[in-house]
Amino acid sequence: MALRELVTGLAKAELHLHLEGTLEPELAFALAARNGVSLPYAGVAALRRAYDFADLQSFLDLYYACMAVLRTAEDFRDLAAAYLDRARADGVVRAEVFFDPQEHTARGVPLAEVVAGLSRAAQESVAAGGPQVAFIACAVRHRGPAEALAMVESLEPHVGTVVGLGLDSTERGHPPRDYARAFDAARGLGLRTVAHAGEEGPPAYVWEALDVLGVERVDHGVRCVEDAALVRRLAADGTPLTVCPLSNVRLRVVDDLRDHPLPRLLDAGVRVTLNSDDPAYFGGYVADNYVACAEAFGWSEADLTALARASLDSVLR
Ligand code: HPA
Numbered sequence: 001m002a003l004r005e006l007v008t009g010l011a012k013a014e015l016h017l018h019l020e021g022t023l024e025p026e027l028a029f030a031l032a033a034r035n036g037v038s039l040p041y042a043g044v045a046a047l048r049r050a051y052d053f054a055d056l057q058s059f060l061d062l063y064y065a066c067m068a069v070l071r072t073a074e075d076f077r078d079l080a081a082a083y084l085d086r087a088r089a090d091g092v093v094r095a096e097v098f099f100d101p102q103e104h105t106a107r108g109v110p111l112a113e114v115v116a117g118l119s120r121a122a123q124e125s126v127a128a129g130g131p132q133v134a135f136i137a138c139a140v141r142h143r144g145p146a147e148a149l150a151m152v153e154s155l156e157p158h159v160g161t162v163v164g165l166g167l168d169s170t171e172r173g174h175p176p177r178d179y180a181r182a183f184d185a186a187r188g189l190g191l192r193t194v195a196h197a198g199e200e201g202p203p204a205y206v207w208e209a210l211d212v213l214g215v216e217r218v219d220h221g222v223r224c225v226e227d228a229a230l231v232r233r234l235a236a237d238g239t240p241l242t243v244c245p246l247s248n249v250r251l252r253v254v255d256d257l258r259d260h261p262l263p264r265l266l267d268a269g270v271r272v273t274l275n276s277d278d279p280a281y282f283g284g285y286v287a288d289n290y291v292a293c294a295e296a297f298g299w300s301e302a303d304l305t306a307l308a309r310a311s312l313d314s315v316l317r
């Protein structure tokens, strides 16, 4: 069987996916026209040409700029529905989807409007036999701890549709420990917790995500390979890492996919899952990540099956 058919035929969960990172240029311009918003790019081709990132921050600047086109519940519904269609074709049966509430409320879009669109897309997906969906609201580090806490408090009416709190955006200079109060408040609401750590930030940030924030999964986490004790801790606890290989190449966390620490993490017994992060921007959806890794690392059908299984075993339930 061809590699891609093998991969798409494996039932899998996608656990590290930013909804706003699924905004393809065509949809961005369609929504810009619908809402009378202008984008600082001449058109689809010019926007795609700008996807040449030096690091996380250079990506985030463009990513936040493109979010300006998202204004109504219908926009969020359309964006989520387009992703869920693609995820279904990739064999995704469960998607745990990040979104950044603060980046929308800061532009005057009420949280209830965002959640209404997400909730509709999730219900339609299940009704149509597509992936089951849960949403994880992320606090954006660049807006600081006080705003993060206020955002968590604003989630209260939406608990249920929103099942978890995450932490994303600019990592360097924003240690997880700064967000301890927001994470405690989230647990007080019955939310589950995950955090980005060890993408660009040091292994110390992964330790803090575990020991100070008490997260159940670490998003990225790949810089743990620099600390043998941390790798042993992750393996012993069975803490999942939601790894995003094509993202790590595009944001220059690694120079080449073949240099990626994934094989070392698997050899060390760390529970690794494969995910797409921001697929519209990083050149591939989740199946593309499986295929690229299989080619780079010579993975067998058994290896790929084990990775899909690990993703299903790592969902929040
Ligand atoms: O890879 C990422 N890292 C941090 N924040 C993000 N927001 C979207 N993608 C990312």
Ligand SMILES: [Zn+2]
Binding pocket: 016, 018, 168, 196, 219, 277
């Ligand atoms: Zn991410």
